[in-house]
Amino acid sequence: MPVRLPFRPRRDAYPPDLWTKCPGCAEMLFNKQLDKTLRVCPHCSHHFRISAKARIEQLVDPGSFVERDADLTPVDALGFVDLKTYPDRLMAAQLATGLRDAAVWGLAAMAGKPISMCVMDFGFIGGSMGSVVGEKVARAGEAALAERIPLLIVSSSGGARMQEGTYSLMQLVKTMSVVERVKAARVPFISVMTDPTTGGVFASFAVVGDVNLAEPNALIRFAGDRVSAGTIGEELPPGYQRAEFWFSHGFVDRIVPRARLRDEIISLLGFLIAPLNGHSEPPTGPTSRSRSFLNALTGARSGDGNGDSRASETGQTRGEATNG
Numbered sequence: 193m194p195v196r197l198p199f200r201p202r203r204d205a206y207p208p209d210l211w212t213k214c215p216g217c218a219e220m221l222f223n224k225q226l227d228k229t230l231r232v233c234p235h236c237s238h239h240f241r242i243s244a245k246a247r248i249e250q251l252v253d254p255g256s257f258v259e260r261d262a263d264l265t266p267v268d269a270l271g272f273v274d275l276k277t278y279p280d281r282l283m284a285a286q287l288a289t290g291l292r293d294a295a296v297w298g299l300a301a302m303a304g305k306p307i308s309m310c311v312m313d314f315g316f317i318g319g320s321m322g323s324v325v326g327e328k329v330a331r332a333g334e335a336a337l338a339e340r341i342p343l344l345i346v347s348s349s350g351g352a353r354m355q356e357g358t359y360s361l362m363q364l365v366k367t368m369s370v371v372e373r374v375k376a377a378r379v380p381f382i383s384v385m386t387d388p389t390t391g392g393v394f395a396s397f398a399v400v401g402d403v404n405l406a407e408p409n410a411l412i413r414f415a416g417d418r419v420s421a422g423t424i425g426e427e428l429p430p431g432y433q434r435a436e437f438w439f440s441h442g443f444v445d446r447i448v449p450r451a452r453l454r455d456e457i458i459s460l461l462g463f464l465i466a467p468l469n470g471h472s473e474p475p476t477g478p479t480s481r482s483r484s485f486l487n488a489l490t491g492a493r494s495g496d497g498n499g500d501s502r503a504s505e506t507g508q509t510r511g512e513a514t515n516g
């Protein structure tokens with residue numbers, strides 16, 4: 193029989209499933225309200241991390257996503273044990289997320305146009321890239337090549353999966369070899385970097401899209417401060433690991449708030465996909481067309497790609513728990 197306490201719970205004890213505290217502005221946010229704003233804080237525009245499922249729902253035409261290779265499951269090839277065994281970690285992550293591994297790929301449509309897409313889920317062992325994640329990225333690329341439809345990859349990853357050792361590092365080569373073939377075949381590739389995009393994912397496919405988009409204030413970097421500073425032998429400028437810094441240095445083409453992400457990708461696809469009838473086909477290739485389109489957009493909306501300064505200042509310590 194449950195014990196009944198003679199007093200009411202404290203008023204500041206918010207039920208965790210009802211409220212979320214914003215790490216950007218410390219405001220308590222009602223979860224239902226937060227879902228309506230696509231999990232972006234209405235006060236400081238902090239972009240919360242979202243699951244692969246939620247991301248797909250936000251981006252593609254309703255009901256159009258058909259998942260492929262949902263049952264692709266990682267194996268413990270090395271018999272890896274840290275504080276727990278790798279199979280135990282996998283099982284815990286699978287129970288928590290309902291996924292087999294940290295990426296979901298499939299075919300979908302955006303404004304009626306078919307795409308091949310792969311979305312990473314940070315909730316599954318930090319979105320780390322092991323053999324299954326690499327394989328799904330590669331298969332999404334292969335499908336884009338075979339069907340000649342655009343490739344969309346949404347990254348959210350701490351990097352390589354330590355528990356798969358060298359197998360994990362091999363995914364950098366595997367994913368990049370497919371992406372290079374996609375690009376050589378002039379099939380459009382849009383990369384979306386969300387918080388965080390670091391380590392081996394940053395070092396492979398995430399920053400080589402024909403168009404690289406990022407969410408405001410997303411953590412984007414290869415390694416942590418100490419490793420980066422130690423490697424190049426000098427102090428790094430403040431904020432170097434945020435989307436806005438990469439944007440100002442040309443690595444990121446656009447910083448797009450989540451509410452505009454679907455529309456922005458759709459308009460990019462309109463520029464990147466050559467029309468089927470030859471009459472209105474522009475003379476230049478997909479990449480140069482996208483660049484001039486981006487320049488036009490940047491000119492028209494100058495200043496709106498910088499995100500929210502408050503979120504930038506307060507968000508510096510978020511997302512440190514990455515996997516390498």
Ligand SMILES: [Zn+2]
Nearest residue numbers: 214217233236
């Ligand atoms: Zn906030």
